[in-house]
Amino acid sequence: xxxxxxxxxxxxxxxxxxxxxxxxxxxxxxxxxxxxxxxxxxxxxxxxxxxxxxxxxxxxxxxxxxxxxxxxxxxxxxxxxxxxxxxxxxxxxx
Amino acid sequence: xxxxxxxxxxxxxxxxxxxxxxxxxxxxxxxxxxxxxxxxxxxxxxxxxxxxxxxxxxxxxxxxxxxxxxxxxxxxxxxxxxxxxxxxxxxxxxxxxxxxxxxxxxxxxxxxxxxxxxxxxxxxxxxxxxxxxxxxxxxxxxxxxxxxxxxxxxxxxxxxxxxxxxxxxxxxxxxxxxxxxxxxxxxxxxxxxxxxxxxxxxxxxxxxxxxxxxxxxxxxxxxxxxxxxxxxxxxxxxxxxxxxxxxxxxxxxxxxxxxxxxxxxx
Numbered sequence: 218x219x220x221x222x223x224x225x226x227x228x229x230x231x232x233x234x235x236x237x238x239x240x241x242x243x244x245x246x247x248x249x250x251x252x253x254x255x256x257x258x259x260x261x262x263x264x265x266x267x268x269x270x271x272x273x274x275x276x277x278x279x280x281x282x283x284x285x286x287x288x289x290x291x292x293x294x295x296x297x298x299x300x301x302x303x304x305x306x307x308x309x310x311x
Numbered sequence: 312x313x314x315x316x317x318x319x320x321x322x323x324x325x326x327x328x329x330x331x332x333x334x335x336x337x338x339x340x341x342x343x344x345x346x347x348x349x350x351x352x353x354x355x356x357x358x359x360x361x362x363x364x365x366x367x368x369x370x371x372x373x374x375x376x377x378x379x380x381x382x383x384x385x386x387x388x389x390x391x392x393x394x395x396x397x398x399x400x401x402x403x404x405x406x407x408x409x410x411x412x413x414x415x416x417x418x419x420x421x422x423x424x425x426x427x428x429x430x431x432x433x434x435x436x437x438x439x440x441x442x443x444x445x446x447x448x449x450x451x452x453x454x455x456x457x458x459x460x461x462x463x464x465x466x467x468x469x470x471x472x473x474x475x476x477x478x479x480x481x482x483x484x485x486x487x488x489x490x491x492x493x494x495x496x497x498x499x500x501x502x503x504x505x506x507x508x509x510x511x512x513x514x515x516x517x518x519x520x521x522x523x524x525x526x527x528x529x530x531x532x533x534x535x536x537x538x539x540x541x542x543x544x545x546x547x548x549x550x551x552x553x554x555x556x557x558x559x560x561x562x563x564x565x566x567x568x569x570x571x572x573x574x575x576x577x
Contacts, residue, residue, distance in 0.1 A: 230494030235458050236501045242458070243465050243505060 244288050248281050255279055262292055268306060271298040314345075316418040316428040317549075318447035320471075322463030324434030326455045327484040330520060332431040333361045334539075335451075337529040338546035340395035344426040347386060347396040349417075351443040352433035353408060356400035363390060363527020364397055373401035373408045375417065382420065391532065396425075406438045411445035418446025436470055444471065449478040451511065455485045456497045465506055480511040482545065487516045491559050498559050510556060512545035514538055 250258075259279045266272055276295040281288065319332050329352075336348040350358040353373065359365045370385035375398070382398075389395035401408065421428045432443035444450065450471050454464040464481075471479050483502055490496035503510050517538045523530040531539045544554045 232491065232494045232496050232498065232501070235497050236505070239458055239461055239497075239505050242462055246462065246465060247469065 241286060241288075245283050248283070248288050250281060255281075258290075259292075263294075264306075266294065268300075268304045270296050270300060272296055313419075313422040314424075314426040314428060315449060316422060316430065316447045317449040317451060318430040318432050318443050319451045319453060320432035320440065320443065320467055321434065321453045321460070322436060322467040323454075323460045326453050326460050327514070327520075328434075328453050329357050329361050329431055330524065331451070331453050331482060331484065331514075331542075332358060332429050333529045334531045334542040335546055335549070336395060336427070336429050337389070337392065337531045338542050339427050339429075339549070340389065340392040341531065341543075342546060342550065343394070344550075345394040345424070346427045346429060347398060347421055347425045348429045348431065349398045349421075350400035350431045351409075351414070351439065352431060353400045353404055353406050353439065353442075354402065355433065356402050358397060358431050359387075359399045360527060361524050362397055362529065364399075365527075368399050371399045371401040372417075373404050376409050376413045382417070391528075406433070406442070409442050411441050414442045415446040436467065440467075440470070441474075444474055444476070447476070449480070450476050451480050451482055452506075452508065453482045453484050454502065454506070456483060456487075456491075456502060461497075461502060461505060468506060468508060479508050481506060481508050482512050482514065483510070484514045485516040486513050486559070488559060499556075500559070511548050512541055513556060513559075514541045 259277055262279065263272070263274050263277060267274075273295040277292065278294070279290070279292045282291050319328050319335070321328050329350075332348055336346045340346045348358060348362075349372065350356050351372070352358075356371075359368060364387050367387045370380040372385065374380045375382050375385050385398050386396040387399065389397070418428050418430070428446075430443050430447060433439035452464050452467055452471075454460045468479060481503070483499055486499065487496055491498045497505075499510065499513050515537050517536070519530055519533065519536050519538055523533065530536055531542050533539050544556075547554045
């Protein structure tokens, strides 16, 4: 009986299957980030990028993408111009 | 020096929180510590039956909070150990009857008189959970090697960290060594790598636990039991002793004790 079940679910040991599944489930659970934190990530990304290029900060989008076997943080932003040198962060607060 | 309040929690129900509180409380008291166990599962009280103290209840946790009795009046002394006490949960009230601030105040008061205050947390992550956690400096998260229990444990760990709990430790309950060996159960190592908090002990799966709860006598009293040994070692670790945690494939207790068990069981 047990052998039949094993054949049905494939050869992998069930303990290993459970571990692999939990790695993805917990990753997804922990990525349930609040909108405030996502907003804060967005602002930080803008700040870092703006040292290297001029960007249209109204176009930036940050989201979490969850697939069957992965999770990704996806960010898109329109670049206007790339600086020749790294801009040092300005001391004055803008 | 004031004592320590430890909350025992899990998220998912039925993984062995109450059994853990009963056995750890008993093990710590056997080491000569003064211990009070608080059943914070209001409306679903259980720690009293597991401890075999259900016939002695007069007052409960909500009676203390609402000022109907003094704290000492609601404390029930254990049948075997003089330094072990239980404050039972109310059976007929709602979880809202207690506020986290009141729970914190009670724990602070109890810590003045006891080395350990062990809080048995209800399942779930609502009001009852916040009440149970409010007064604690340490948390023990109990899980079993099953996906549902592990997922809920991870959620609870996240909530504890959000409440700025610094000291969170893991107990893996009902580990079946045979199943781990043949690859049909997540191992201690697997679970630790998933949950990423320090491990304080592993309790083997055993029918003895049901027998001891049937009788209302915590299993730690049973000297030869492997479960009892595991709980006694956790108690020692909680007290800062360096007791190694046996590997999953290690035979519990070595050849000699297995031989003894063989004789006793025949």
